Amino acid sequence: MAVEIGVQTFYHFINGKWEPSVNGETFDVLNPATGELVARVAKGTAEDVDRAVKAARDAYDQGDWKNMKPGDRANVLNLIAYQITEHAEELIFLESVSSGGTVRRIKSNDILQMADLFQTMAKFIVEYPFSEALPVPSFPGPAQSFIWREPIGVCAAVTPWNLPMVIATWKIAPALAMGNTIVLKPASYTPLSTLKLAEIISNVVPPGVINVVSGPGDEVGEALVTHPQVDKVAFTGSTEVGRRIMSFASGTVKKTTLELGGKSPNILLEDADLELALPGSLFGVFLHSGQLCESGTRLFVPDKIYEKVVEGLVALASKLKLGNPLDPSTDVGPVISKKQKETILSYIEAGKKEGATLALGGKEVQVPGCKKGHFIAPTIFTNVTNDMKIAKEEIFGPVLSVIRYSHLEEAIRMANDTIYGLAAGVWTRDVNQAYEVARKLQAGVVWINDWHMLRSDAPFGGYKQSGIGREMGKDSLDAYTQVKHVYTSMASELDRRPWYGILFGENEGRGEA
Incomplete structure (x- = not known):
């Protein structure tokens, strides 16, 4: 983050560093209460998205983050909660001057909710069934089976302008808890607190685990949710835009969660x-x-x-x-x-x-x-x-x-x-x-x-056109996970293999060496 006279300039946060856009362009963030210029922010392009996704992919594929023991990753999540409370005043200010949220609400609710979410995810992953043994079956044959739940990979998060920090953590906390890396695209009205939050989190996670690219949705958002190296998309916003996000993600059949509109x-x-x-x-x-x-x-x-x-x-x-x-x-x-x-x-x-x-x-x-x-x-x-x-x-x-x-x-x-x-x-x-x-x-x-x-610790999400999937709670962890079944046969004799008779019938001699 650079500082100009009187006005801060925020760059993208990629691979643990502040990075300007490849084209050098910025856009203005205005205070909705006064109309005053609050900051200038890097205006991203598809190339900036590609840089961020590459950083996230390298951190996932080549780093130790996904292989960290759940208890050790839980310690990191608790450290993030502590970092949020330590930097609360700056986060409150950036959130208020860009989103129009009252400091009274942000201080008494948002900061506490964010810290609590990371602490809750830390508790959950210590108990989470990353590996689950199934009973030995009588059919299709004696075997040992495990259900392994593994991180899904690189996650993309597109977040709205109303509660930028809180909703960003709804994506960040479960993604990181399960060992994934993430790239966020905050709303152009309110990118400041999300960018600062990424810097805070980067103090305790490896470079590339969390990245933020700011800019217009029709370029940055679309490039992110269609990127071939992105494995999962999480979006919060209007139902209309959610339909488009779902369509974009379908091109590569990405796992998608949507938290959309309401008329409650x-x-x-x-x-x-x-x-x-x-x-x-x-x-x-x-x-x-x-x-x-x-x-x-x-x-x-x-x-x-x-x-x-x-x-x-x-x-x-x-x-x-x-x-x-x-x-x-x-x-x-x-x-x-x-x-x-x-x-x-x-x-x-x-x-x-x-x-x-x-x-x-x-x-x-x-x-x-x-x-x-x-x-x-x-x-x-x-x-x-x-x-x-x-x-x-x-x-x-x-x-x-x-x-x-x-x-x-x-x-x-x-x-x-x-x-x-x-x-x-x-x-x-x-x-x-x-x-x-x-x-x-x-x-x-x-x-x-x-x-x-x-x-x-409770799920939040909608019926009908209010969304797909759930934020928070244990349910949110499943959305950031791949499920793998590992099967090991325990039948040593050939004639005890159920497939032998299916394929070879009475031609037992064909099974001999």
């Missing part, structure tokens, strides 16, 4: 504790200005308490403070860019035209000290029907659609009436009933009386 339903039951459910539901949709794939953007409320819930939501949301994310008193920060702001505002206009009632917000906000920032007021629509555009499509902004229902089965039907299936929630005092509802919801995670609560 949040169901209030009549007996819900509203003192908990109302702020919890607002947390579910307005955290990080609604720019989270699992945000609870559709709130289903029964007729009996609909007006009371709407009144309470509006009153609470009106108190949220928009501000510079570097200010610890800020509740809600900016959206990522002018383009995203315009997209969100267009959805708000669509909601009005379709007949939904704008109960709160719905407009751009000028925040003192952030003249060129991209802020949208927390927005609540009421009288929304489940077939409206704002209820069907992922907005990725601070917009809540409140939908009325008469019977619980109707709410469940509407909740599942979507192409997505990432997350869902239920609020009730009756936990047994909540479990019954959870069974019927088509989602990869269901929160009861809470939202956004992800655990490092």
